[in-house]
Amino acid sequence: MGTLSPDETVVLVAIVIAVAVGAVIAIRDWLANPFKYPYMVIEVDVSGRRTPDSKDVIDRVISKPRMWERIVEHERKVSAWKTRCAETIEASGRITERRKRQYAEVLDDEKGYRFVCRRTQTRYKQVNYKRSSYQVRVKEKELAADYEWLVRRHARLSEIGFEATLREYTMKDQRRLMTPALRRQIMERDNYTCQICGKRMRDGVGLQIDHIIPVAKGGRTVPSNLQVLCSKCNGSKGDSM
Numbered sequence: 001m002g003t004l005s006p007d008e009t010v011v012l013v014a015i016v017i018a019v020a021v022g023a024v025i026a027i028r029d030w031l032a033n034p035f036k037y038p039y040m041v042i043e044v045d046v047s048g049r050r051t052p053d054s055k056d057v058i059d060r061v062i063s064k065p066r067m068w069e070r071i072v073e074h075e076r077k078v079s080a081w082k083t084r085c086a087e088t089i090e091a092s093g094r095i096t097e098r099r100k101r102q103y104a105e106v107l108d109d110e111k112g113y114r115f116v117c118r119r120t121q122t123r124y125k126q127v128n129y130k131r132s133s134y135q136v137r138v139k140e141k142e143l144a145a146d147y148e149w150l151v152r153r154h155a156r157l158s159e160i161g162f163e164a165t166l167r168e169y170t171m172k173d174q175r176r177l178m179t180p181a182l183r184r185q186i187m188e189r190d191n192y193t194c195q196i197c198g199k200r201m202r203d204g205v206g207l208q209i210d211h212i213i214p215v216a217k218g219g220r221t222v223p224s225n226l227q228v229l230c231s232k233c234n235g236s237k238g239d240s241m
């Protein structure tokens with residue numbers, strides 16, 4: 001057994017490198033997570049709405065028949081993905097436990113549906129004393145929901161004929177509950193007196209029934225959430241009815 005010739009040395013070194021690289025790739029693949037959750041990303045244009053309520057945004061999106069079809073279709077893809085993952089785990093032999101952990105890491109049903117809200121903004125630039133405008137799309141917020149929640153919401157929207165968002169519908173409902181009899185009951189309870197400044201009808205102010213927690217913020221038309229206010233105090237409070 002003699003020493004290696006320079007040519008033989010090059011070949012040997014090349015083989016060692018190739019084996020080492022192969023091993024590194026194999027280890028990396030073994031370490032890497034083969035699973036990637038199939039999110040559905042829905043772009044929502046919220047231009048022209050000041051501060052859109054998150055649930056309103058989602059209600060409007062899922063009220064569109066085409067969009068709802070796409071969501072249902074996507075959920076089928078998620079199911080198929082889960083089946084494939086189960087097969088991969090099944091076939092992973094000695095690293096089954098590792099694959100199971102990796103699958104659990106990416107599983108994200110609760111945030112599977114993402115609503116990316118963007119608005120168009122007008123900006124200005126000045127070049128050589130000339131002012132010109134241009135539009136940019138700005139990401140405002142991102143909402144996330146899970147499929148089951150969307151299904152329940154869609155069913156409730158369907159019950160009201162997709163007439164409004166659920167929040168808007170509740171507001172209308174609460175307004176309908178304000179009957180003349182309830183109005184009279186609150187007036188009597190509060191002694192026909194503004195509950196902020198104490199003025200009465202004979203002081204020359206108009207009296208109104210006010211929702212302490214506004215309907216728009218989820219306040220209900222029940223005696224505990226109602227009070228008598230004069231028009232001036234009510235006006236300064238904002239939400240009147």
Ligand SMILES: [Zn+2]
Nearest residue numbers: 194197230233
């Ligand atoms: Zn008052």
